[in-house]
Amino acid sequence: MMASRSGDKNQLKLYSYYSSSCAYRVRTALNLKGLKYEYKAVDLLKGEQFSPEFTELNPIGYVPVLVDGEFIVSDSFAIIMYLEEKYPQHPLLPQDLQKRGINYQAANIVSSSIQPFQNIATLKYIEEKVGPGEDLSWAKHHITKGFAALEKFLKGHAGRYATGDEVFLADLFLAPQMHISIKGFNVDMTQFPLLSRLNEEYNKIPAFQDAKSENQPDNPLASAV
Incomplete structure (x- = not known):
């Protein structure tokens, strides 16, 4: 059930799946804060998220889950907020309250209005109830709707990154989603010039690069190399 990057028992443990955008957010946060962690792979396609071992950590059966000593926290937003409070290095939230609000809103557009419509359980349900191929059109519809909103919303706030010239919470949610x-969904990004420019910037940052799905130990292509 797990692939590991380290055997240090004192390190943080992250239960993750290589292609999970939610886990990608947390991997990026850990990287930006310079925190070492043990990578524990949960194969969602094999249903390992429903095993007694995993549901003991997270009863709803979703990744990611972070284990910090005796403390267990799941849900990417909650994990990132926990990391922000406990490990203040490289702040993921700006000091300015209004700018924080902008970051919360952008992150929530991704986490509430896009990602739930493309997760494995949702797509499987749509395919079974509606028909083969309908799952992809469903996902693309909600992704493009969310991206259109983000393109408009961030127009007055973006700098080099989503909310200015520093990497903050909104960027951690935008990069994995794009x-x-x-x-995975062949979304045409030419219709979103601002988001496309941001994506180019994220691709230059090692913390984001290292968190990508293709660089995780449980990626089948990575293990085959």
Whole structure:
């Protein structure tokens, strides 16, 4: 059930799946804060998220889950907020309250209005109830709707990154969403010039690069090399 990057028992443990955009957010946060962690792979396609071992950690059966000593926290937003409070290095939220609000809103557009419509359980349900191929059109519809909103919303706030010239919370949610939208759902990003420019910037940052699905130990292509 797990692939590991380290055997240090004192390190943080992250239960992750290589292509999960939610886990990608947390991997990026850990990288930006310079925190070492043990990578524990949960194969969602094999249903390992429903095993007694995993549901003991997260009863709803979703990744990611972070284990910090005796403390267990799941849901990417909650994990990132926990990391922000406990490990203050490289702040993921700006000091300015209004700018924080902008970051919360952009992150929530991704986490509430896009990602739930493309997760494995949702797509499987749509395919079974509606028909083969309908799952992809369903996902692309909600992705493009969310991206259109983000393109408009961030127009007055973006700098080099989503909310200015520093990497913050919004960027941690945008980068994985664009990555999976391009690689997994073939979304045409030319209709979103601002988001496309941001994606180019994220691709230059090692913390984002290292967190990508293709660089995880449980990626089948990575293990085959």
